[in-house]
Amino acid sequence: xxxxxxxxxxxxxxxxxxxxxxxxxxxxxxxxxxxxxxxxxxxxxxxxxxxxxxxxxxxxxxxxxxxxxxxxxxxxxxxxxxxxxxxxxxxxxxxxxxxxxxxx
Amino acid sequence: xxxxxxxxxxxxxxxxxxxxxxxxxxxxxxxxxxxxxxxxxxxxxxxxxxxxxxxxxxxxxxxxxxxxxxxxxxxxxxxxxxxxxxxxxxxxxxxxxxxxxxxxxxxxxxxxxxxxxxxxxxxxxxxxxxxxxxxxxxxxxxxxxxxxxxxxxxxxxxxxxxxxxx
Numbered sequence: 001x002x003x004x005x006x007x008x009x010x011x012x013x014x015x016x017x018x019x020x021x022x023x024x025x026x027x028x029x030x031x032x033x034x035x036x037x038x039x040x041x042x043x044x045x046x047x048x049x050x051x052x053x054x055x056x057x058x059x060x061x062x063x064x065x066x067x068x069x070x071x072x073x074x075x076x077x078x079x080x081x082x083x084x085x086x087x088x089x090x091x092x093x094x095x096x097x098x099x100x101x102x103x104x
Numbered sequence: 105x106x107x108x109x110x111x112x113x114x115x116x117x118x119x120x121x122x123x124x125x126x127x128x129x130x131x132x133x134x135x136x137x138x139x140x141x142x143x144x145x146x147x148x149x150x151x152x153x154x155x156x157x158x159x160x161x162x163x164x165x166x167x168x169x170x171x172x173x174x175x176x177x178x179x180x181x182x183x184x185x186x187x188x189x190x191x192x193x194x195x196x197x198x199x200x201x202x203x204x205x206x207x208x209x210x211x212x213x214x215x216x217x218x219x220x221x222x223x224x225x226x227x228x229x230x231x232x233x234x235x236x237x238x239x240x241x242x243x244x245x246x247x248x249x250x251x252x253x254x255x256x257x258x259x260x261x262x263x264x265x266x267x268x269x270x
Contacts, residue, residue, distance in 0.1 A: 004107045008220040012213045014115045020206040025126035027198030031190045033176045037138050044145050055152045055222045060240050066157050075259035081176040082267040094180040
């Protein structure tokens with residue numbers, strides 16, 4: 001027999017914290033791989049939200065959406081790392097600050 | 105009560121590791137901190153009775169994505185020691201933006217959901233078994249499922265084309 005109550009907000013606030021950490025990382029990091037790591041933090045925050053709401057509303061669709069987000073994250077990391085590798089090969093450095101040819 | 109204790113232990117570990125991801129001055133340590141966050145998230149899903157999502161998170165994120173990141177670090181020949189300065193000069197504006205966003209989201213969430221509870225009971229467990237997830241995917245979400253498989257194929261081909269040396 002399983003019976004326990006957890007607050008919905010504790011999951012949502014954890015997720016908000018992870019998301020904001022990811023935002024900080026994307027804005028403040030220079031290395032392309034580290035920016036992608038921060039993007040993963042944000043995607044995970046969204047997944048926690050989806051699963052928490054799935055349990056809250058007793059609707060399993062939230063879990064399905066979390067699975068789709070995991071799939072898209074895998075695709076995104078593959079393409080993203082390929083782009084970072086290309087930047088590294090062309091500029092001899094993975095620093096995104098050097099990708100500034102459009103700068104006025 | 106056990107669920108709440110598990111939540112807080114995991115939450116503290118995940119929050120600390122998330123800060124480690126964005127503050128670590130060692131790029132390999134940042135990737136390893138991300139793995140702590142991912143394992144914590146998988147455990148949170150299992151606490152929320154989403155067993156299939158938890159296991160998928162474990163296999164795909166830790167088994168595939170984390171390894172991919174370590175390969176990316178290796179291939180971009182990042183300095184392995186504590187030598188790198190990986191932050192750009194917008195660190196303080198970024199901190200302001202992140203804290204502002206956190207404040208706004210927190211205020212909204214507390215206002216909107218106050219003390220709403222999730223009842224973790226046998227009925228929820230029965231309705232979120234792996235079999236139920238499979239039924240839902242292949243009944244109501246079969247077209248998005250096919251679309252996402254096409255997307256994975258396109259991403260695979262795209263990654264090869266982008267990273268190819270020619």
